[in-house]
Amino acid sequence: xxxxLSDNATHDELLQQAEALLSVTGDAVANAASLSALLFHALExxxxxxxxxxxxxxxxIGPFQxxxxxxxxxxxxxxxGTAADTLQVQRIEDVDAFEGHxxxxxxxxxxxxxxxxxxxxxxxxxxVDSPCLGRFNVQDxxxxxxxAGWYLQALTGGRVDSARSRALSCPC
Ligand code: SME
Numbered sequence: 001x002x003x004x005l006s007d008n009a010t011h012d013e014l015l016q017q018a019e020a021l022l023s024v025t026g027d028a029v030a031n032a033a034s035l036s037a038l039l040f041h042a043l044e045x046x047x048x049x050x051x052x053x054x055x056x057x058x059x060x061i062g063p064f065q066x067x068x069x070x071x072x073x074x075x076x077x078x079x080x081g082t083a084a085d086t087l088q089v090q091r092i093e094d095v096d097a098f099e100g101h102x103x104x105x106x107x108x109x110x111x112x113x114x115x116x117x118x119x120x121x122x123x124x125x126x127x128v129d130s131p132c133l134g135r136f137n138v139q140d141x142x143x144x145x146x147x148a149g150w151y152l153q154a155l156t157g158g159r160v161d162s163a164r165s166r167a168l169s170c171p172c
């Protein structure tokens with residue numbers, strides 16, 4: 001399956017593209033990889049998009065787009081660890097004003113981290129960074145939370161029937 005990304009895709013267009021990607025499999029890693037790529041290339045003013053998965057009492061880096069980042073983040077540390085600890089979305093206008101922020105990419109100025117909770121269980125977080133101050137207060141905050149919701153939905157029961165999955169598979 002190939003996805004054509006336009007520079008100014010609307011949220012509705014991105015939703016359609018995300019639905020197509022998520023319809024193929026409920027695999028957690030595959031879908032995290034696909035959504036990271038979709039968001040990184042489609043959203044304006046972002047420099048890092050990725051998933052961390054909870055393993056024990058720490059977050060372990062998963063599929064992402066952007067510069068190499070912290071591999072392990074203890075729950076409770078940084079913006080990601082705070083989202084994991086509180087189960088609350090962290091929308092950080094200025095990362096320098098967030099005590100304990102972990103600077104993986106020095107260009108990051110603002111950040112949103114959405115906890116991924118399914119059936120009352122924390123699975124990990126979706127993290128999006130921007131080189132612009134206050135990026136997530138004005139652009140796309142609910143949309144990114146929606147993307148996290150679609151990801152969770154696709155993990156179970158999100159698989160489409162096998163006929164459609166086959167139709168979307170690579171024909172070669
Ligand atoms: N800034 C995050 C660390 C992860 S990177 O941004 C990719 C934090 O403070 O948890």
